[in-house]
Amino acid sequence: MKGAKGRALTPRRPLPRRERRGSAVLTRAPAQGERGLLQPEWSPVDLHLHTTASDGVLSPSELVALAVERGLVAIALTDHDSTGGIGEAIDAARGSGLEVIPSVEINTDVPAGEAHILGYYLDHADPFLQATLAHRRADRVARGYAIVEKLRGLGIDINWDRVQEIAGAEEGGAVGRPHVARALEEAGYVASVQEAFEKFIGRDGPAYVPYRKFAPEEAVALIRRAGGVPVLAHPTSLPDWEVRLPSLIEAGLLGLECYYGTYTPEVVQPLVDQAAAAGLVATGGSDFHGGEPTAWSTTVGGTPVPLEVLDELKAAAARAKQPSDAAPSP
Numbered sequence: 447m448k449g450a451k452g453r454a455l456t457p458r459r460p461l462p463r464r465e466r467r468g469s470a471v472l473t474r475a476p477a478q479g480e481r482g483l484l485q486p487e488w489s490p491v492d493l494h495l496h497t498t499a500s501d502g503v504l505s506p507s508e509l510v511a512l513a514v515e516r517g518l519v520a521i522a523l524t525d526h527d528s529t530g531g532i533g534e535a536i537d538a539a540r541g542s543g544l545e546v547i548p549s550v551e552i553n554t555d556v557p558a559g560e561a562h563i564l565g566y567y568l569d570h571a572d573p574f575l576q577a578t579l580a581h582r583r584a585d586r587v588a589r590g591y592a593i594v595e596k597l598r599g600l601g602i603d604i605n606w607d608r609v610q611e612i613a614g615a616e617e618g619g620a621v622g623r624p625h626v627a628r629a630l631e632e633a634g635y636v637a638s639v640q641e642a643f644e645k646f647i648g649r650d651g652p653a654y655v656p657y658r659k660f661a662p663e664e665a666v667a668l669i670r671r672a673g674g675v676p677v678l679a680h681p682t683s684l685p686d687w688e689v690r691l692p693s694l695i696e697a698g699l700l701g702l703e704c705y706y707g708t709y710t711p712e713v714v715q716p717l718v719d720q721a722a723a724a725g726l727v728a729t730g731g732s733d734f735h736g737g738e739p740t741a742w743s744t745t746v747g748g749t750p751v752p753l754e755v756l757d758e759l760k761a762a763a764a765r766a767k768q769p770s771d772a773a774p775s776p
């Protein structure tokens with residue numbers, strides 16, 4: 447694939463032998479029945495992963511160990527509204543040859559639903575970024591509590607302390623609806639996290655609580671301000687994403703997540719074409735949260751992402767860090 451602006455991208459250094467292995471890219475995710483039968487071939491790059499720093503199951507070190515075991519070249523920890531896992535992941539990856547890209551996934555609100563904005567190669571120690579993310583997490587806690595209260599009003603009694611425990615709130619984990627869902631599952635009210643969303647806490651559910659609105663454009667500008675590359679995550683989950691795209695680009699958007707989770711090649715290719723047409727980097731990843739793959743996510747390295755995406759992302763990061771190209775402050 448060509449670079450965002452059509453120029454050829456060459457790696458800055460020759461790839462060591464182990465990394466070159468990764469350039470054989472899967473053209474599809476392994477089918478359900480194939481798992482365990484075939485020797486899995488992992489994607490060299492996975493730019494969408496969650497850990498216990500938000501609503502993932504594995505700790506940053508456990509995630510790194512799995513990525514190293516599978517021979518990945520680079521991973522991005524994209525925890526929701528938190529960069530709390532990045533330090534541990536970088537430490538764990540030291541000496542392994544695996545690159546850990548400092549990243550985040552910011553949940554934002556639009557009339558049609560939620561828009562998620564990924565940010566790559568950002569300065570995760572930036573005080574303004576950290577203050578804003580801390581604010582967002584506090585909002586999430588307040589929202590989680592309101593959901594639990596609303597469930598109680600429906601005669602469903604789950605323990606708030608347990609929800610926080612599941613979220614790892616004391617270790618800085620961001621409380622989210624998946625944690626409430628897991629508490630509902632644990633208490634036997636639903637059989638699965640998916641059922642919890644469908645029956646109670648999804649957007650149309652009786653215990654849904656919206657939280658303070660944060661526009662995707664604000665998240666894009668925030669990431670640019672911290673020197674990062676903002677990318678619209680899993681675009682098809684937002685019905686009107688194409689309508690929204692010009693205003694996101696105006697705000698400083700630099701990428702579109704095209705190789706996402708369980709997206710089939712039929713979904714991926716038009717997105718890659720649209721990204722190229724808009725001058726955006728086509729990124730991708732599994733959206734792994736731990737445990738078994740879901741209807742939308744796969745596992746670490748389970749979603750095929752071409753290796754050249756990494757070079758294009760690095761080039762975009764270099765551009766994003768040039769003051770002349772910086773987006774206006776929010």
Ligand SMILES: [Zn+2]
Nearest residue numbers: 551562679680
């Ligand atoms: Zn997301």
Ligand SMILES: [Zn+2]
Nearest residue numbers: 494496551733
């Ligand atoms: Zn995600």
